[in-house]
Amino acid sequence: MQYDIREVIDTVQMLEVEHFDIRTITLGISLRDCCSRLPRTVQARVYDKIRRTAAHHVNVANEVESLYGVKITNKRISVTPAAMVNDGGSKDDFVALAQILDRAAQDVGVDYIAGFSALVEKGMTAGDEALIAALPEAMATTARVCASVNCGSTAAGINTDAVLMMAKTLKETARLTAEEESVGCTRIVSFCNAVGDNPFIAGAFHGPAEAEAAINVGVSGPGVILRAVREVGLDADFGTLADAIKRTAFKITRAGELIGHRCAERLSQRTGSPITFGVVDVSLAPTPAEGDSIAEILMAMGLEDVGAPGTTAALALLNESVKKGGLMAARYVGGLSGAFIPVAEDQAMIAAAEKGHITLDKLEAMTAICSVGLDMIAIPGDTPAETIAGVMMDEFAIGMINNKTTSVRIIPVHGKGVGEDADYGGLLGRAPIMPVSSLSNVPFTHRGGRIPAPTRSLTN
Amino acid sequence: MTDIRNLVQCVADAMGPDATPERIEAVAAAVLDAAKGEPRRANTPFASPDAGERAIVTAYGQDRPGILSAITNVVSDAGCNILDVSQKILQGYFTLIMLTDLTHMKGSLKDLQQNLSDVGVPRQVRTLVQHEDLFNAMHRP
Numbered sequence: 001m002q003y004d005i006r007e008v009i010d011t012v013q014m015l016e017v018e019h020f021d022i023r024t025i026t027l028g029i030s031l032r033d034c035c036s037r038l039p040r041t042v043q044a045r046v047y048d049k050i051r052r053t054a055a056h057h058v059n060v061a062n063e064v065e066s067l068y069g070v071k072i073t074n075k076r077i078s079v080t081p082a083a084m085v086n087d088g089g090s091k092d093d094f095v096a097l098a099q100i101l102d103r104a105a106q107d108v109g110v111d112y113i114a115g116f117s118a119l120v121e122k123g124m125t126a127g128d129e130a131l132i133a134a135l136p137e138a139m140a141t142t143a144r145v146c147a148s149v150n151c152g153s154t155a156a157g158i159n160t161d162a163v164l165m166m167a168k169t170l171k172e173t174a175r176l177t178a179e180e181e182s183v184g185c186t187r188i189v190s191f192c193n194a195v196g197d198n199p200f201i202a203g204a205f206h207g208p209a210e211a212e213a214a215i216n217v218g219v220s221g222p223g224v225i226l227r228a229v230r231e232v233g234l235d236a237d238f239g240t241l242a243d244a245i246k247r248t249a250f251k252i253t254r255a256g257e258l259i260g261h262r263c264a265e266r267l268s269q270r271t272g273s274p275i276t277f278g279v280v281d282v283s284l285a286p287t288p289a290e291g292d293s294i295a296e297i298l299m300a301m302g303l304e305d306v307g308a309p310g311t312t313a314a315l316a317l318l319n320e321s322v323k324k325g326g327l328m329a330a331r332y333v334g335g336l337s338g339a340f341i342p343v344a345e346d347q348a349m350i351a352a353a354e355k356g357h358i359t360l361d362k363l364e365a366m367t368a369i370c371s372v373g374l375d376m377i378a379i380p381g382d383t384p385a386e387t388i389a390g391v392m393m394d395e396f397a398i399g400m401i402n403n404k405t406t407s408v409r410i411i412p413v414h415g416k417g418v419g420e421d422a423d424y425g426g427l428l429g430r431a432p433i434m435p436v437s438s439l440s441n442v443p444f445t446h447r448g449g450r451i452p453a454p455t456r457s458l459t460n
Numbered sequence: 461m462t463d464i465r466n467l468v469q470c471v472a473d474a475m476g477p478d479a480t481p482e483r484i485e486a487v488a489a490a491v492l493d494a495a496k497g498e499p500r501r502a503n504t505p506f507a508s509p510d511a512g513e514r515a516i517v518t519a520y521g522q523d524r525p526g527i528l529s530a531i532t533n534v535v536s537d538a539g540c541n542i543l544d545v546s547q548k549i550l551q552g553y554f555t556l557i558m559l560t561d562l563t564h565m566k567g568s569l570k571d572l573q574q575n576l577s578d579v580g581v582p583r584q585v586r587t588l589v590q591h592e593d594l595f596n597a598m599h600r601p
Contacts, residue, residue, distance in 0.1 A: 003516060003544075003557070003559060003592075003595055003599075004599075005546045005548055005555070005557050007595060007598075007599040008516060008518060008557045008595060009548075009555055009557075010599075011594065011595060011598055011599070012518050012520070012588065015588075016586070066569065066570060066573065067569060067590075067591045068590050068591055068593070068594040069588045069589070069590035069594070070590075070594065250601070251598040251599070252598075254597040254598045254601070255594060255597060255598055257597065258593055258594060258597040262593075328601075329601075
């Protein structure tokens with residue numbers, strides 16, 4: 001037998017029992033050639049381009065899914081930061097553009113289209129400001145559009161004007177979508193050191209330096225890693241534990257590499273224009289499904305619950321091992337390639353948050369070394385914008401100084417407080433409302449201007 | 461036919477005043493040949509040396525008499541050559557793995573998957589058909 005029956009069983013077990021899947025295949029599309037001084041022209045060009053380029057995206061993914069028996073959970077689209085595509089536009093033009101993106105996504109059959117974005121770490125153009133101003137209404141009047149704003153970077157520092165704007169934007173978006181637990185905020189991400197090839201929503205966008213079109217793949221298998229950790233047992237030393245995780249990560253990343261390449265190949269053939277394969281993002285991302293939890297992995301490593309002393313170290317080991325295994329398995333590894341700790345999307349994390357075992361402070365600590373940010377965190381609806389801005393500034397300072405991506409996807413749930421939760425159902429899960437410090441930071445957050453870039457940005 | 465006419469028109473337009481019937485024909489023929497060729501696999505990882513279309517059929521479930529022959533029949537009826545079979549029975553559960561050659565398969569992969577499912581489901585057996593590339597990728601660095 002050319003194939004060892006044990007290897008086949010291993011793969012089948014991953015797929016059938018441990019929820020191994022390709023988390024997302026994201027088609028990045030450049031909208032740079034859709035620019036025009038006339039907003040209506042931009043909208044028409046954007047719609048056409050997306051329809052044309054993504055026409056076969058979902059079908060191809062379904063075919064490849066069937067060929068290999070590996071579920072591709074999400075098929076998504078990302079685009080050039082919209083602020084660049086309609087830079088002369090007004091706030092209303094951007095709202096209209098968001099609606100066009102929404103319709104295009106619907107017409108090609110994807111559930112999310114990301115890239116309603118602006119890159120403002122160094123300063124803002126009129127278009128950037130208009131897009132940010134349009135965010136609340138854009139989120140309230142669309143279902144599929146995801147937005148992101150890059151407010152800082154290691155090279156540029158932190159644009160605190162942008163941060164305060166984003167904090168106010170979140171409050172307004174929360175108010176406008178109050179009927180649905182302020183769900184609009186779940187589609188807005190504020191970043192430091194955002195990357196242009198991230199395949200995961202809500203923070204994906206097709207960077208301005210990217211090719212005409214590219215497929216990026218997000219692989220994920222918390223369930224598979226959990227099995228590996230449990231098999232190693234509690235008596236194994238850290239080297240053995242790290243090795244087991246690494247080997248498993250290697251295998252799942254190989255599947256992602258294969259499937260991503262096949263999708264790009266077939267899509268190029270069908271579309272008649274070259275669609276390159278970009279990167280495999282080796283991030284570990286949970287879902288609300290049973291057995292698909294990152295927190296559970298940390299517990300299986302020997303902690304009573306997430307939040308116990310040792311949690312940050314455990315996550316560091318987990319994340320590093322996944323990266324090492326993943327790096328060997330793919331030609332190009334990119335995107336975020338970190339650990340996702342979205343509180344609402346991880347069963348064991350929700351439970352820990354409800355018991356008060358995991359707090360905003362611990363989550364912040366985890367973002368310092370490996371997690372991608374404060375993700376899917378619900379806070380009281382009456383949290384002042386300045387407080388939110390302060391949380392963001394802390395998070396971005398971590399990213400800026402450590403030369404890593406950090407992000408904030410936080411939901412000030414309108415009309416709710418600690419002790420309640422926001423239930424989004426489906427992939428977005430359920431977010432228990434977490435307490436935030438009530439100490440004032442108003443003079444600090446109102447100073448304005450840019451926090452200068454750190455010394456480590458001077459590497460020449 | 462319309463496509464070829466369009467192609468010829470495009471070539472003629474592109475050539476402009478230099479167009480002659482012979483030149484147009486030569487260029488159009490070259491384009492058609494290129495279009496007919498195999499998709500370029502040079503930059504794709506995982507091209508196995510003995511490239512053929514092979515898949516692994518997996519079936520698992522409670523051990524029942526006749527399941528092996530039922531699956532074998534479906535695979536053979538689909539025109540697939542069975543290259544190797546391996547079976548493991550453990551505590552009343554069985555796992556069957558079959559390496560098959562899909563090169564001369566009648567019907568589509570989806571048909572094969574459906575037909576296998578049709579014999580599997582009533583016997584509470586789960587069936588999968590997966591292209592071998594997946595296993596090469598994951599277990600053969």
